[in-house]
Each structure stands twice: as structure tokens, then as C-alpha cells.
Amino acid sequence: MNIDCPLPVDTEETIRLGHGSGGELSQKLFRDYIHPYIKNPWLDRLHDSACLPFAGGRLAFTTDSFVVSPLFFPGGNIGELAVYGTVNDLAMSGARPMYLSCSLVLEEGLPLKTLARVMASMGRAAAQSGVQLVTGDTKVVERGKGDGLYINTAGVGVLEHERAIEPGAICAGDRILLSGDIGRHGMAVMASREGLAFDTPLQSDCAPLHGPVHDLLEAGIRVHCLRDLTRGGLATALVELARARGASFVLQESAVPICASVEGACELLGLDPFYVANEGRFVVFVAPEDEPAALDILHRHTVSAASRTIGQVTAVGRPDVVLTNVLGCERLLDLLPGEQLPRIC
Amino acid sequence: MNIDCPLPVDTEETIRLGHGSGGELSQKLFRDYIHPYIKNPWLDRLHDSACLPFAGGRLAFTTDSFVVSPLFFPGGNIGELAVYGTVNDLAMSGARPMYLSCSLVLEEGLPLKTLARVMASMGRAAAQSGVQLVTGDTKVVERGKGDGLYINTAGVGVLEHERAIEPGAICAGDRILLSGDIGRHGMAVMASREGLAFDTPLQSDCAPLHGPVHDLLEAGIRVHCLRDLTRGGLATALVELARARGASFVLQESAVPICASVEGACELLGLDPFYVANEGRFVVFVAPEDEPAALDILHRHTVSAASRTIGQVTAVGRPDVVLTNVLGCERLLDLLPGEQLPRIC
Structure with a gap:
């Protein structure tokens, strides 16, 4: 082609x-x-x-x-x-x-x-x-x-490998890496639908993710699970994974990057960026010893250059996703009951 | 399942x-x-x-x-x-x-x-x-x-075989077998859309065709091409194949079975049954020596029990499909310019 x-x-x-x-x-x-x-x-x-x-x-x-x-x-x-x-x-x-x-x-x-x-x-x-x-x-x-x-x-x-990369492979202690800032796709579509204008134009993050994934696997990184953050955003993806595995995740809210335009648009429209759709972001669950090497590989790809660790799997047994803020306050993430942004993808 | x-x-x-x-x-x-x-x-x-x-x-x-x-x-x-x-x-x-x-x-x-x-x-x-x-x-x-x-x-x-079953494999002399009567699906949908009622209720021919195909291949029948007759019906399928291969087909109109209800409904609505959609009928292009054995296998399956030979490939070089009637009159089949039956499948 x-x-x-x-x-x-x-x-x-x-x-x-x-x-x-x-x-x-x-x-x-x-x-x-x-x-x-x-x-x-x-x-x-x-x-x-x-x-x-x-x-x-x-x-x-x-x-x-x-x-x-x-x-x-x-x-x-x-x-x-x-x-x-x-x-x-x-x-x-x-x-x-x-x-x-x-x-x-x-x-x-x-x-x-x-x-x-x-x-x-x-x-x-x-x-x-x-x-x-x-x-x-x-x-x-x-x-x-x-x-x-x-x-x-x-x-x-x-x-091309024998590994099972799926929710069932998530282990206690796994580090949760996020490939970049969240909410761009959803807010770019909403902004264009609602005719909103921003100082810094908001662009969808829409991009292919096969490159960094390929390199992680080829390097032998112990990747336990991968999930792209689409409809329902980071929060929905993590709650689904926590439920599928029956595991507890703890995330640091301050570690999750959100650009100023997304933050502003979300405030204006009364939306929570953790639930806003992405089309070029993913999370990686990786064995703790492999965290530095995994980040190193992710940083070499433009699409995941801003990757960072946002949390970890604290236990297997009870499914929940806890978001902690800088003051130490905790918030339990759950699925949204219904529709936040219809027809976002 | x-x-x-x-x-x-x-x-x-x-x-x-x-x-x-x-x-x-x-x-x-x-x-x-x-x-x-x-x-x-x-x-x-x-x-x-x-x-x-x-x-x-x-x-x-x-x-x-x-x-x-x-x-x-x-x-x-x-x-x-x-x-x-x-x-x-x-x-x-x-x-x-x-x-x-x-x-x-x-x-x-x-x-x-x-x-x-x-x-x-x-x-x-x-x-x-x-x-x-x-x-x-x-x-x-x-x-x-x-x-x-x-x-x-x-x-x-x-x-599960090495053969290429495709338009390019059609040969001069191939027999063209049809698995049953034509036009049922299109007319059943149209009748239900238009609220038409018939003495003999018209049913779609909608059915899976993998069974007879599997048996033809397993028996080693020299199947050169297969095509199911969907949107555009028998005529469109054959014209497409004739164009793809650059071959001439001659069909006997009287050999193509059409049930009385389909014929009646087509007359009423001004439609040509050769162009009406089917969802459980197919044509088989087969080496002439294998024609009897192929028909024998097709007849063992309910879905293709009424299979018969409707024509043959007369030459390779010029793409056309000729329909001959009992009086020896010839009619050249072509693609319809536009839509006969919208949203039939």
C-alpha cells in the first residue's frame, strides 16, 4: 500500500x-x-x-x-x-x-x-x-x-508469542503506566460539536498504538495487560479491568496528566476528564521490576512519549479503583450509569 | 455453543x-x-x-x-x-x-x-x-x-486446501450449476414491505451454504468458482464473474427455476426475477467431467436439493452473459444501472 x-x-x-x-x-x-x-x-x-x-x-x-x-x-x-x-x-x-x-x-x-x-x-x-x-x-x-x-x-x-495479555494476568504489585494526557479526543469532538473555541486549539489524540506495544513485547517486558482508553475514558477502562480481574487499583490523581484546554472545556461542560474518551492513549500493567525499562521504551515513541506511572495493583480479591489526591483524600471510581458524551467514536 | x-x-x-x-x-x-x-x-x-x-x-x-x-x-x-x-x-x-x-x-x-x-x-x-x-x-x-x-x-x-476458487479459475467448458429457485428472499422482503399477500406464502431462502460447499471440496470435485446470489440476484452475480474473468457464459432461461409466487410478485411489481436478491442460493462453476458427481452431492443437502445445470462457459476472452429462451432468442444480461430493491439485505 x-x-x-x-x-x-x-x-x-x-x-x-x-x-x-x-x-x-x-x-x-x-x-x-x-x-x-x-x-x-x-x-x-x-x-x-x-x-x-x-x-x-x-x-x-x-x-x-x-x-x-x-x-x-x-x-x-x-x-x-x-x-x-x-x-x-x-x-x-x-x-x-x-x-x-x-x-x-x-x-x-x-x-x-x-x-x-x-x-x-x-x-x-x-x-x-x-x-x-x-x-x-x-x-x-x-x-x-x-x-x-x-x-x-x-x-x-x-x-507472535505465547503470553496471555489480558485482565486475568494482572498481578498484585503490577505498576499501571499511562501513555499520555487524557481526554483530548472526547473534548475535541465536543468542542467542535458545540462550537467552542480555545486559546490553545484542542486536537484529538487519535493515533495508532501498535508501535510501542510491539517494542514492549519484543524487549521481553512482562506486560500483563493492555487497554486502550476509548468510550468512558481512563476511569471506565480501569473499573472494567478491576472487575474482570477482581483486583484493587490505587491511582495518584496528580500523576494523571490533563492539559489545560481539556481541563477548561471539562469545567465549562461539567464533565469529568477521567470519563472522557481518548483514541490514542492506553494503560500498561507491568511487573514492578520492569517498570523503568517499560517507561524507557514508551518514551521512545511520539505517541507515548509522555508515559508515566499513575498507580499500582494493591491486591487481588476485591474489585475497586481508588483515586487518591495530593491531600490524601480518596475517591472510589465506578462506571457512569449512563451517557456522558454520545457518539464520540 | x-x-x-x-x-x-x-x-x-x-x-x-x-x-x-x-x-x-x-x-x-x-x-x-x-x-x-x-x-x-x-x-x-x-x-x-x-x-x-x-x-x-x-x-x-x-x-x-x-x-x-x-x-x-x-x-x-x-x-x-x-x-x-x-x-x-x-x-x-x-x-x-x-x-x-x-x-x-x-x-x-x-x-x-x-x-x-x-x-x-x-x-x-x-x-x-x-x-x-x-x-x-x-x-x-x-x-x-x-x-x-x-x-x-x-x-x-x-x-483447508491449496486450490484457488475464484473468478480467475473459471475455464471454457465449465458447467454452471444453480442450487435452487431464485428470487425468494427479495420478493419475501418486498411482499412484507408492501403488504402483499399470496395464495402460497412467500418465504425468504435465507440459509447457510457451507454444508454443500464442504462436501463438494472434500469429494475432490474440480470446483473452479463459487458465488452466492445476493443483492442484484443471479444476473448481477454472473455478469460480475464474466467481467472478472473476461469470459462468455450462455444460460438456458428455461433451466432457471422460479416459483409461481415469485413470478407473480415480480410481474405485479414490474421486477425481473433474474435481478432479485437471494440469501441461500449459489452458483458453482465446475469442470464438465465433474458435473454429474457435483449435482449428486448438491442433491443430498436440503438447501441445494433442487440444484441443476443452467448453462456453461463458452469461451474466455470476451465478457458477456447470454440468456437463451426455448425459442432460441438471445438476451444479453448486464448490470442494472441503479437500484431495483433498496435495503434488501
């Missing part, structure tokens, strides 16, 4: 129901607005499935649908999100991402130039993540039955 | 935006309305990706989004369609279907009992197809930004 993806075409045409027919218009849509941006030998075969080499052992398989609104936001768009989101889910199980599918649900009336811009972003994001978009599908729904464009990506990766 | 799936729950609750939050409500939705119907050891781990054993060699990977309207139609519903559609795409590349993902885009206001009915169908359909739903995702969009429920399934299968 060529990282120098062709530029999106300029056209005034929009999606019609016929683009979903499977007939001549569907073929033209694929040929002119989808395929040029994501082409590779497997996709080029245009068969029902892509038939792909796979060395064997274990594979990782994941899926995500993306319904973010608006489609374009500061720092990214739905296309990049759809590639990075699935790449990151694969990376979080310790897999090397290989193949992605791309399925589009288009609303009648979507400008074709919007589609082309999104597909061009997907092509670039795939190339940057070392994956190929090998199979896909396109459906069209009537005006008012969608919201421009929904994307599903599923992904297949290869597990 | 247990084929005796629990019965869908009865509740008056509906989907709220909070069900898409990733928080407590999302967990409850998964726990009560999704997981019970599709559970298996991989899905139970609730990790970002499913980590799965895979023997190696070659894998097949495919995806489809389903936006059929209405969600329930005579002979099936969107859930069965989403499982069988992806199982069939894998089978058509000669793969044994293994793992499916399931990603839901739910519209605010969808009754939870509708979701539970669909998930129960997916669980049953997966068990019947010998696949497991190992990973998934759920998003919720506001009222008026969806249409109840869209489902994406992606699938991974294993290719």
Missing part, C-alpha cells in the same frame, strides 16, 4: 440509493471513490472474501462500528478513527495488526467528496499502521435513516 | 443513548440482551480482541453490513441474515467458516425485546453454521439517525 494516497476527488455528486444496489452505480462508487484510496492485491481481487496468508498459531480478531458526530473533528475524522480504533484493539491483545475490513453504511445525500476524503484518510491511516484493508462492503440507506456515514472495521492480527 | 438458545426476554424497555456509553447501562445491555444468546468461551473473556487458535496456512476474511427493512420478514430476520450472509461469503471462497464478529448500531427507541429476538436468531444461526460469535461492539445513535438496528458481521474462515 502506498502511503502517498491519491488526493480526494472534488465533485458535487451525492450518494443515491442506487449506489447500494450492487449494480453499475455500486461498481462505479467502489471504482472511483473507495478503491483508489485503499487498494492492495487482495482487495483488487474483488471476491466475496479475501484469501490471506497466515502463519498460524493464534490470531486476534476484533470489530468496531464508528458513528462519531461530526465526521470531521480537530485532529482527525471518522476514517482515521475507524482504522486506528481497530488497530489499537488488536494491539491491546498483544497482536500484530495485519488485515482490516471496511464496511460502510452511507446515507442518501452524502456528498461523494466527503466519502473520498474519509477513504483517503483510511488509506493513509492503514499504511501508517502497517495494515491492509483487504475486504469490504457498502450499503446505502434512505435520507433520514443514517447520519452521513457509519463505518465498521473488523481486524485480524497475529499473536 | 448451545443450539437450544434461551428464549428472548419479554420487556417493554427501549434503547436509550446511555446504552451506548460504555458505562453501567452498556454493560447491562450486553449482559442481559446480547450475551445470553451468543455466549462462548472467547466472547466470555470480554477483552478488546478475541485471541483464537488458528492452524495456519491461509485464512479467508470477509465483512457485510445488514440494513434490511423490515427487520423481520417471512422466513427470517436481520439476525439470521447477518450470520448466514457472512458464513456464505466465507464458504464461497472455499473456506470453512470459523469465527464471526457482531457489531450493532442501535437507534434510540428500539424495543429491547426486538433486540433480544434478533440476538436469539443470531445465536441459533451461528450454531447451525458451526461458527462462534467471538467479538463484538455496540453503538447507539439518536432517534431518526438510524432505522432500529443495523448489524455488521465480519468472518474468518480457514482454507
Whole structure:
């Protein structure tokens, strides 16, 4: 795949129901607005499935649908999100991402130039993540039955090691490392939705995370669990892991970096940054002896250059996540009952 | 997976935006309305990706989004369609279907009992197809930004042979076998959408096709290409294959079975049954010497019991599909320019 993806075409045409027919218009849509941006030998075969080499052992398989609104936001768009989101889910199980599918649900009336811009972003994001978009599908729904464009990506990766990197592998004493500041994606989308402006423009953190994960594993770091912080943010991810393992985590609130723009926007909108979505941040649970080496590796990657230890696993047996502040006050984190930021990814 | 799936729950609750939050409500939705119907050891781990054993060699990977309207139609519903559609795409590349993902885009206001009915169908359909739903995702969009429920399934299968079963393998002289009568799925959906009633109730042909495909391959039948007839029907599938291979096909119109109800409904609505969608029919391109043995195997499976030869590949070099009638008149099949039946799958 060529990282120098062709530029999106300029056209005034929009999606019609016929683009979903499977007939001549569907073929033209694929040929002119989808395929040029994501082409590779497997996709080029245009068969029902892509038939792909796979060395064997274990594979990782994941899926995500993306319904973010608006489609374009500061720092990214739905296309990049759809590639990075699935790449990151694969990376979080310790897999090397290989193949992605791309399925589009288009609303009648979507400008074709919007589609082309999104597909061009997907092509670039795939190339940057070392994956190929090998199979896909396109459906069209009537005006008012969608919201421009929904994307599903599923992904297949290869597990090149025997380790189980999962909640069940978390041990008492593990250090919890966070790869950077939190809340950027959620607040960038909210700011663009609400028309907020900041002194320092707020950009989504949307990025692929397979690089640092690969290096941690290759260096033999005893990584026990990985989790990217998406919907529900840092707090939701940690509460889910604590429940899945039945373990207690203690975090230092002051160790969790939050940039001033995110903090300001959260205050303005009455949101808690610990629950705000990220799309390029993750936590690493690592054996305490490996903490310095792990941080050293994370710091070598731009996407995780600001990594730091934010807490540790204090015990296994009772699931809770405690946040302690500089005054020593403790706050118990839990899942939010309902929706804080709808359609953030 | 247990084929005796629990019965869908009865509740008056509906989907709220909070069900898409990733928080407590999302967990409850998964726990009560999704997981019970599709559970298996991989899905139970609730990790970002499913980590799965895979023997190696070659894998097949495919995806489809389903936006059929209405969600329930005579002979099936969107859930069965989403499982069988992806199982069939894998089978058509000669793969044994293994793992499916399931990603839901739910519209605010969808009754939870509708979701539970669909998930129960997916669980049953997966068990019947010998696949497991190992990973998934759920998003919720506001009222008026969806249409109840869209489902994406992606699938991974294993290719247990070295053969290339694809358009490029089609040879002059190949016999073209069709697995049964055409047009049932499209007309069943249209009839239910338009409120048409027939003397003989029209049922979708929606069914998994991996069984007969497996037996053809295991018997060593020289299968050159397989294609299921979905959107665009028999005509679109054959035109696509003729173009992909650059080959001429000749079909006998009288050899293509169409039931009286489909024929009647098509006449009433002004549709051509050759272009109407199917969800449980396929064509097989087979070396002429293997035609009798292939038909014999196909006849042993209920889903392909009415298989017959409908034509042959006359030459390679110029792509066209010619339909000849009993009077010897010829008609050239082409892709339809636009949409005949929107949202049929």
C-alpha cells in the first residue's frame, strides 16, 4: 500500500440509493471513490472474501462500528478513527495488526467528496499502521435513516508469542503506566460539536498504538495487560479491568496528566476528564521490576512519549479503583450509569 | 455453543443513548440482551480482541453490513441474515467458516425485546453454521439517525486446501450449476414491505451454504468458482464473474427455476426475477467431467436439493452473459444501472 494516497476527488455528486444496489452505480462508487484510496492485491481481487496468508498459531480478531458526530473533528475524522480504533484493539491483545475490513453504511445525500476524503484518510491511516484493508462492503440507506456515514472495521492480527495479555494476568504489585494526557479526543469532538473555541486549539489524540506495544513485547517486558482508553475514558477502562480481574487499583490523581484546554472545556461542560474518551492513549500493567525499562521504551515513541506511572495493583480479591489526591483524600471510581458524551467514536 | 438458545426476554424497555456509553447501562445491555444468546468461551473473556487458535496456512476474511427493512420478514430476520450472509461469503471462497464478529448500531427507541429476538436468531444461526460469535461492539445513535438496528458481521474462515476458487479459475467448458429457485428472499422482503399477500406464502431462502460447499471440496470435485446470489440476484452475480474473468457464459432461461409466487410478485411489481436478491442460493462453476458427481452431492443437502445445470462457459476472452429462451432468442444480461430493491439485505 502506498502511503502517498491519491488526493480526494472534488465533485458535487451525492450518494443515491442506487449506489447500494450492487449494480453499475455500486461498481462505479467502489471504482472511483473507495478503491483508489485503499487498494492492495487482495482487495483488487474483488471476491466475496479475501484469501490471506497466515502463519498460524493464534490470531486476534476484533470489530468496531464508528458513528462519531461530526465526521470531521480537530485532529482527525471518522476514517482515521475507524482504522486506528481497530488497530489499537488488536494491539491491546498483544497482536500484530495485519488485515482490516471496511464496511460502510452511507446515507442518501452524502456528498461523494466527503466519502473520498474519509477513504483517503483510511488509506493513509492503514499504511501508517502497517495494515491492509483487504475486504469490504457498502450499503446505502434512505435520507433520514443514517447520519452521513457509519463505518465498521473488523481486524485480524497475529499473536507472535505465547503470553496471555489480558485482565486475568494482572498481578498484585503490577505498576499501571499511562501513555499520555487524557481526554483530548472526547473534548475535541465536543468542542467542535458545540462550537467552542480555545486559546490553545484542542486536537484529538487519535493515533495508532501498535508501535510501542510491539517494542514492549519484543524487549521481553512482562506486560500483563493492555487497554486502550476509548468510550468512558481512563476511569471506565480501569473499573472494567478491576472487575474482570477482581483486583484493587490505587491511582495518584496528580500523576494523571490533563492539559489545560481539556481541563477548561471539562469545567465549562461539567464533565469529568477521567470519563472522557481518548483514541490514542492506553494503560500498561507491568511487573514492578520492569517498570523503568517499560517507561524507557514508551518514551521512545511520539505517541507515548509522555508515559508515566499513575498507580499500582494493591491486591487481588476485591474489585475497586481508588483515586487518591495530593491531600490524601480518596475517591472510589465506578462506571457512569449512563451517557456522558454520545457518539464520540 | 448451545443450539437450544434461551428464549428472548419479554420487556417493554427501549434503547436509550446511555446504552451506548460504555458505562453501567452498556454493560447491562450486553449482559442481559446480547450475551445470553451468543455466549462462548472467547466472547466470555470480554477483552478488546478475541485471541483464537488458528492452524495456519491461509485464512479467508470477509465483512457485510445488514440494513434490511423490515427487520423481520417471512422466513427470517436481520439476525439470521447477518450470520448466514457472512458464513456464505466465507464458504464461497472455499473456506470453512470459523469465527464471526457482531457489531450493532442501535437507534434510540428500539424495543429491547426486538433486540433480544434478533440476538436469539443470531445465536441459533451461528450454531447451525458451526461458527462462534467471538467479538463484538455496540453503538447507539439518536432517534431518526438510524432505522432500529443495523448489524455488521465480519468472518474468518480457514482454507483447508491449496486450490484457488475464484473468478480467475473459471475455464471454457465449465458447467454452471444453480442450487435452487431464485428470487425468494427479495420478493419475501418486498411482499412484507408492501403488504402483499399470496395464495402460497412467500418465504425468504435465507440459509447457510457451507454444508454443500464442504462436501463438494472434500469429494475432490474440480470446483473452479463459487458465488452466492445476493443483492442484484443471479444476473448481477454472473455478469460480475464474466467481467472478472473476461469470459462468455450462455444460460438456458428455461433451466432457471422460479416459483409461481415469485413470478407473480415480480410481474405485479414490474421486477425481473433474474435481478432479485437471494440469501441461500449459489452458483458453482465446475469442470464438465465433474458435473454429474457435483449435482449428486448438491442433491443430498436440503438447501441445494433442487440444484441443476443452467448453462456453461463458452469461451474466455470476451465478457458477456447470454440468456437463451426455448425459442432460441438471445438476451444479453448486464448490470442494472441503479437500484431495483433498496435495503434488501
